[in-house]
Amino acid sequence: MAVEVTEKLQSIVERYKSGKSSLVGVMQDVSQEYGYLPEEVLQEVSKLIEVPISIFYSLATFYSSFRLEPIGKKHVCVCVGTACHVRGAAKIVETLERDLQLKAGETSKDGDFTLETVNCVGACALGPLVTVNGDYHGKMDQKKITRLVKSIRQETNENQ
């Protein structure tokens, strides 16, 4: 299945060819453009920059930040770095898993939510920390989590 070689894709390829970005950089650019790494897009990029698809596949599955499946509308990340952990991040993860009906690493079937854990965003003084689509929510506890889930559920419902 051929994919449209958009202008954006061309410019991503150009950046690599001119040495301005590495392979990982190419994949990050593709992720930014498409929200994840679609197989067809990777195959096309692989042809355009003449790097074997097996390299892309190894890299895409090695790094935590790449996904081969689309991400949910609300990307909920719990920091499980040490500082957050000693302040109870594990309970935060449990609460979120319960409230969102997802295991960490999963995306809900309706595509609304993705729940993930991340190994430290460097805002340790505000732990336990949760980010939603890049917005930071610090000093979380179980009650605040339940409220947060309520509000992001409301937001996704409103946007439908």
Next chain:
Amino acid sequence: MARISIDGKNLEFEQPLTILEAAKKLQIKIPTLCYNEHLVPYGGCRICLVEATTQTAPGRSRLVPACTAPAEDGMVVTTDSQRVQDSRRFIIELLLSRCPESQVIRDMAAEMGVDPDGQNLDVVGQYLLKRAPRREATNCILCGLCVRVCQQIPERYALSLKERGIHRKVTPPFEKVAESCIGCGSCAYVCPTKTITIEEA
């Protein structure tokens, strides 16, 4: 010319040369799994670890992988000290715990004095061979030879190493038959545990 001593035997050599290559010249056998003389050495399986002291730090010996460690002038290497044997035993126990049904690994373990069925083992061996949980059955020891040979010899890049850590698996990209595979069979040929096989399409 540089000089190295392995298990008391001396060799004069020209660099670059690895400890494994030097040992071969002296007809000293060091076990290997992820090594193949036609491919860039990997240093991954760790079964070839030997003890080496260098001229600059003669009192301090380190465990180094023979397949990748450069032989240095004045180096003294031991391939059969207690420390080396202990670490070899540990590695083979780990691999046996991972691939209990691999005949190749079982044979290698037996050669090293490790009973594949778990008799006369120390506390670590006991755990690894009797109590440790079993994962999905496989004979793959993740030596990477298949992936590396496909990249370096026919240069077809048909295999990937999917994911990292304990979940790592050898698979063609996206787990579909690779378009670039030419069926040369190199991967099956180099596989030390005969995990990869060739099938008629």
Next chain:
Amino acid sequence: MKCKPEDIQSIRDKYASVSAIRSGEGVAENKIDLLVCAGTGCVSNHSLKVKASLTAEIQKHNLQDRIRIVTTGCNGFCANGPIVVVKPDDIFYQLLAPEDIPHLVEEHFLNGRPVEKLMYRPGEDEPPIPKMASIPFFGKQQLIALANRGIVDPESIEEYIALGGYQALAKALTEMSREQVIEEIKASGLRGRGGAGFPTGKKWEFCKNAKVVEEGGSDSDKYIICNADEGDPGAFMDRSIVESDPHALLEGMLIGAYAIGASHGFIYIRAEYPLALERLTQALEQAREYGLLGEQILGTEFSFDITVSKGAGAFVCGEETSLIGSLEGKLPEPRVRPPYPAQSGYMGKPTNINNVETWANVPHIINRGAEWFSSIGTDTSKGTKVFSLVGKVNNTGLVEVPMGITMREIVFDIGGGIPGGKKFKAVQTGGPSGGCIPESLLDTPVDYESLIQAGSIMGSGGMIVMDQDNCMVEVARYFISFTQEESCGKCSPCREGTWHMLNILEDITTGRGREGDIELLEKMGQHIKETALCGLGNTAPNPVLTTIRYFRDEYEAHIRDKRCPAKVCKALITYSIDPVNCTGCTACAKNCPVACISGERKQTHVIDQDRCIKCGMCYSVCNFDAVRIE
């Protein structure tokens, strides 16, 4: 504009007032700078809204000629943000909300009465401390790498120059030879701040002297790299330096590149630091505009530029050979050393990698001299170190202190001790490669060798404080599960071995530990340390080994008595309701996610043990201290 050294001086003179106001010396005409912290922590606490409110109020009262608002940050005191510092008086305001601003502006700037309610208080009943330098958290620090934090606007190269920036570069390029720069760094005693503590000057020298072996390779085919991956969870030193003073990093790298003879550099920065990346990118553009990066810098023959590369979520990329592999587009698997990167690194060329904090120290050493730097610290560990003091501690944040200060001073004098009246238990240093320091060793001086003797390592600087409510066996399990997840999988000891150690620890924390498991963990840990390929693997067992060393009793309780003394491990605790304290308010029953608490209003409630999932929700909502954990 392609700067010459004289241009640096004239920019500095032009912006002299900035330097005066920020340092509080020689100030003119009643001018005030309001420094609003805009680091990641404060921004996520809406410091930019506070700034907007300040801007509006200053305008409303027509004070904009006298009062300037500047964004800085990070100040390192994130738990107390949003923060605004008033210079030159050094008044420190914290925990600000936009609603506080109208009152603040009116009282402080119109009526000349600083607002006590918004200042820092060491304890609820204690008087406020108005001046930043008098607050123990700040006052006891000695800033070198963080010298400009909270003072300079990180988005302004002019301010950086005004505060003395790029003078060291000018001095190095025009007054010192490459060898002299290296000698100065060697004499200073600076050691790598990323964790390994290798002498920096020596490392530079190796790379400088490395011969490029390939045909056609020229002396200019050398690289320097800044490792800004900062993978240790709980550490945010590098984030802070890059966010608050990105030019310090650039200047350090420029000086290093000159000394080593590198024509190109990389900064490998963690993807999880978007704000730091933004500030860095901006700083690079500004430096290029001023001709401080690019061809013939400051009118000399030296040319150098930097490419930024983002990490993609792999702790192992903090290991230097993995990092290089990642930059080369390969799988970031560590490579066997030798050869070391100084001989054969990026693309097989001599490469020198240093951590952000190491680079940030360099301009200061060149400016003030090796003798000054080596007068700080201990015999073997010179200078200062930045630590992220986090976890169960009152003053959470980033501290830079001279080497040799004791752990006790850091945790109690600067950190303000343990919140909630709880008892100190341990400090974890060195991240997943490190170990814990128990109470008995609190007087350990913080330097490379002393920490190793205590069984830990300096590491990159993360200091996680733990109290009586932390289970040390669970902490060990946590660290091993981290290294397990991050293991690249190349070598069997790390890939398989840490998985087995994790399983054993999971058995122990769920009541399935067996007699002999402690010895098993110790032996297996030793084997893994001996045989693993890289630093991730050969330090992964450390947190387990040190917690066994100092908290063996906790392990034994879990194994023999199936008991968790800290009441953390879910399988070994039960939640129950104390009938004496329970008022029947029904808060617990209402909040229980599995509805396993029964009881009428004003009657004692009861938890159904068979259905209880030990989530702790009841414990956190009860206002009457009626939930017992046993």
